[in-house]
Amino acid sequence: MDALNSLNPQMVVEVNYKLRNWWIDLKRNREREIRQLLGALTYLIIVIPNPHLIRALLEFWDPVRMVFKFVDFDLAPTIEEISGFIDLPYHECEMMIPYKPLSREFLKSLGMKSNPTLPSLDLGWVHFDFLYSRFGQKDSYHSFRDEFECSVEEWETYRLNAFAIALLGSLVFPKIRGRIDTSLGYVVRDLAQREDEPRKTIVPMILAKIMRSLSVCVNGRMFFEGCNLLLQLWAIEHFYLRSDAVDIFLGYGNKIDNHPRRMVAFTAPIGFVEWQIFLIELESCRIQWKLHWLTTPNAIVRGDDRYFIELIGLKGVQPYVPLRVLCQFGQT
DSSP: OHHHHTOOOBOOOSOOHHHHHHHHHHHHHHHHHHHHHHTTGGGGGGOOOOHHHHHHHHTTEETTTTEEEOSSOEEOOOHHHHHHHHTOOOTTOEEOOOOOOOHHHHHHTTTBOOOTTOGGGGGTEEEHHHHHHHHSSTTHHHHTGGGBOSOHHHHHHHHHHHHHHHHIIIIISOOGGGEEETTHHHHHHHHTOOTTSOOEESHHHHHHHHHHHHHHHHTTOSBOOSOHHHHHHHHHHHHSOOOHHHHHHHSSSOTTTTHHHHTTTOOOOOSHHHHHHHHHHOOGGGSOOSOTTOOOTTOOOSOSSSSSEEEEETTEEEEEOGGGGGGGGTOO
16 A cells, blocks of 8 residues: 555546536537437536545555455446446447547548648547637637538537537546547447437446556556546445435436435545545445445346456456445345
8 A cells, every 4th residue: 555655646626617618508408419418427517526535545446356445345336336327328238339530530520621730630639628619619610610611500510519529538538638539529429329220338438447547547557537526426425324215315316416415414534644544444334335326127247158247448448347246236
């Protein structure tokens, strides 16, 4: 643990006010469309980041067993829990396979012309401010008219997709210094599939990125590229032992939005040292094993012919072993 004390990875510590303003503007007329596309992920915008908790949790992550190891128990986020938080399905859905688009493909997917002044596209990223300046405001189309090869009516649809890319790239799959992974263009395209096409799920990809980020940060990576906002919500839900009634009455609807009401009686540690002490002393009898707002009649706990599951992440495959945390499904 002494070696880990020197680790202090960067992560999302505040939500970009431009992203928040973009969301406020869009949801006036298109909230239903965004909800269908992103589920409850837009509510991450209102979450107050807790980097002290995430940095303390890193000291307890076992990158070999892929669980948090505490004094007398193991704990790990599951597909079912992530799906419940973000209100997006995973059952009977195909896992997404990400692709790195060519620079012209990414721009074309947003109704834009090729732009040779953007070398970052060849490296697989674009800056948030590029997307915001061209799609984030009502007059963005007219301000950058020469860069588009679409009508203003078509731009309105592209604007929705650009927001989804920006939100995923800022809060769910963040990169350092405001960079947005252009692979997310394909992810958003798959999320927007027509009703007559097979439904695809982003849930395994989100979980894979969280788990991979935990492992690489334990090994020295200095930026947490997983969704630290979801991870902190998940952790606090388990660290607060409460009566079933709290989840029954406050667990319906949006799990991210009503999270503060469910946790209102939880006295959370304040700083890094306080969280570190809390986690060192945490015992199995003091945690919420199964989240009562979560229904798991068809929980996925193993592959067809192996004890682990391979999750397709944004940057490769991530092993996932829910058999090690069966108590989170109400099993012993």
